[in-house]
Amino acid sequence: QVQLVESGGGLVKPGGSLRLSCAASGFTFSDYYMNWIRQAPGKGLEWVSYISSSGSTIYYADSVKGRFTISRDNAKNSLYLQMNSLRAEDTAVYYCARDGAAVAGYWGQGTLVTVSS
């Protein structure tokens, strides 16, 4: 069955960097668009970024443009999110989700990123 497992979250100081990973299994990873979606504590869902199956098409939310970089390694069935210049408002649970810009059919369990001094 489809499994998405995020890792790499943790506590980081403002201005710091963090790299999230998402390990995929149970489906042909290279066939699917992938998303990063986040949820601040007690708040709603916010889409962060998506990447096409080949990696040739990438979009970012305005709130992270220029600071975050999404990438994928289809040989390793893995999705990544490099987060630089982190701010307090980036504190959230980060989910990877499969399927594309119009729908997120499968979600991981999330990884918590806390930006605090």
Add this chain to the structure above:
Amino acid sequence: QSALTQPASVSGSPGQSITISCTGTSSDVGGYNYVSWYQQHPGKAPKLMIYDVSNRPSGVSNRFSGSKSGNTASLTISGLQAGDEADYYCSSYTSSSTPVFGGGTKLTVL
């Protein structure tokens, strides 16, 4: 892209039906048949309940249905059950080629 507008909370008694609205613009909800609905229980990841306005993924109860009229999409849950108590989020594809979520609706089963 501004978030889609959902009521903060709705409630209903077991067995009743409720409807959650999701209002956008012609650049998102009104312009595409790509509205999705997600259910999220506390401490859990969201689960897809409806996609492409009115389609249910395999395994989702037919008590859940979706529709759209103009710039407003709706999720209807019939035969309310205690386990339906959760947060519900809509999302839509937009003219910016990106998705946008609603602010979320807390459903309370009385």
